[in-house]
Amino acid sequence: MALSATAVEIESQPDCWAQAVEIAPTHAAALPAPGERVAVTGCGTSWFVAMAYASLREKAGQGVTDAFASSEFPVDRDYDRVVVISRSGTTTEVLDLLAALKGRTTTVAITCTLESKVVGLADHVIELPFADEDSVVQTRSATSAIALLRASLGEDLTAAIADAKTALTEPLGNLPEAEQFTFLGLGWTIGLAHEAGLKLREACQLWTESYPSMEYRHGPIAIAEPNRVTWVFGQAPEGLAEDVARTGATFFTNDLDPLAQLVLAHRLATAVAERKGLDPDRPRHLTRSVILSTTNP
Ligand code: F1P
Numbered sequence: 587m588a589l590s591a592t593a594v595e596i597e598s599q600p601d602c603w604a605q606a607v608e609i610a611p612t613h614a615a616a617l618p619a620p621g622e623r624v625a626v627t628g629c630g631t632s633w634f635v636a637m638a639y640a641s642l643r644e645k646a647g648q649g650v651t652d653a654f655a656s657s658e659f660p661v662d663r664d665y666d667r668v669v670v671i672s673r674s675g676t677t678t679e680v681l682d683l684l685a686a687l688k689g690r691t692t693t694v695a696i697t698c699t700l701e702s703k704v705v706g707l708a709d710h711v712i713e714l715p716f717a718d719e720d721s722v723v724q725t726r727s728a729t730s731a732i733a734l735l736r737a738s739l740g741e742d743l744t745a746a747i748a749d750a751k752t753a754l755t756e757p758l759g760n761l762p763e764a765e766q767f768t769f770l771g772l773g774w775t776i777g778l779a780h781e782a783g784l785k786l787r788e789a790c791q792l793w794t795e796s797y798p799s800m801e802y803r804h805g806p807i808a809i810a811e812p813n814r815v816t817w818v819f820g821q822a823p824e825g826l827a828e829d830v831a832r833t834g835a836t837f838f839t840n841d842l843d844p845l846a847q848l849v850l851a852h853r854l855a856t857a858v859a860e861r862k863g864l865d866p867d868r869p870r871h872l873t874r875s876v877i878l879s880t881t882n883p
Contacts, residue, residue, distance in 0.1 A: 637777030674704020749846035
């Protein structure tokens with residue numbers, strides 16, 4: 587059987603990340619300088635990319651970095667620079683925001699689509715055409731943006747890229763049989779947890795939830811039971827594996843770089859789609875870019 591476009595794009599991630607790392611230095615002037623007060627924004631997957639980068643930048647000591655869904659962006663707040671992420675560059679809320687910020691603050695857009703509408707609206711544009719996708723569901727576009735941004739913060743991604751290759755062949759065991767997943771993360775991996783949850787909802791219509799890891803015991807654990815999975819991106823809080831084990835649910839994590847763990851979640855999404863007889867290239871009710879005919883309230 588021919589691979590879905592989604593599966594082909596998932597497999598290309600190590601190569602795409604290497605390309606993103608390679609071009610990162612050429613965009614240093616467009617990206618936030620250390621000390622700048624920055625906000626990062628996008629919709630859907632791109633919002634979760636924003637969350638991951640915001641946390642990484644602050645942790646790296648480079649300055650205040652907030653993340654917002656573009657529809658909730660506080661336009662009256664002062665930022666030195668706003669980083670906008672949009673694969674398509676045509677998402678309505680993103681374009682509305684860029685128009686509202688024009689002349690008020692420096693904006694930089696990260697997009698995969700050459701000649702997309704953000705190009706005329708943002709002050710700087712970083713294009714990742716090699717990471718664009720035929721699929722509606724985003725995989726390599728999002729992880730390549732994160733790879734670029736991590737590299738821009740001075741991170742060496744050699745091990746992460748090697749881990750992504752491992753994630754492409756790692757057995758999924760009986761994970762695709764589970765009826766529910768809750769994804770957890772700490773710091774920058776909270777964005778990855780939200781993205782993994784969205785991926786499974788989009789590509790295979792599975793019930794997923796996602797939280798900061800330390801929030802899990804404040805209620806969400808109540809749904810844990812056998813045949814459900816609690817999946818932690820990165821470092822798990824002490825005692826959490828044991829708490830999950832007591833519920834009968836499966837606790838899952840591994841030692842791969844958290845971005846490579848997301849690649850594994852991508853493969854899980856296509857495996858579940860296959861089990862359910864769904865085509866991951868045709869997620870229901872979704873379009874590649876959300877273009878609204880109405881304006882924001
Ligand atoms: C953002 C987005 C995706 C979602 C769907 C619709 O697109 O909301 O996250 O999966 O494809 O569009 P973009 O602004 O990054 O192009």
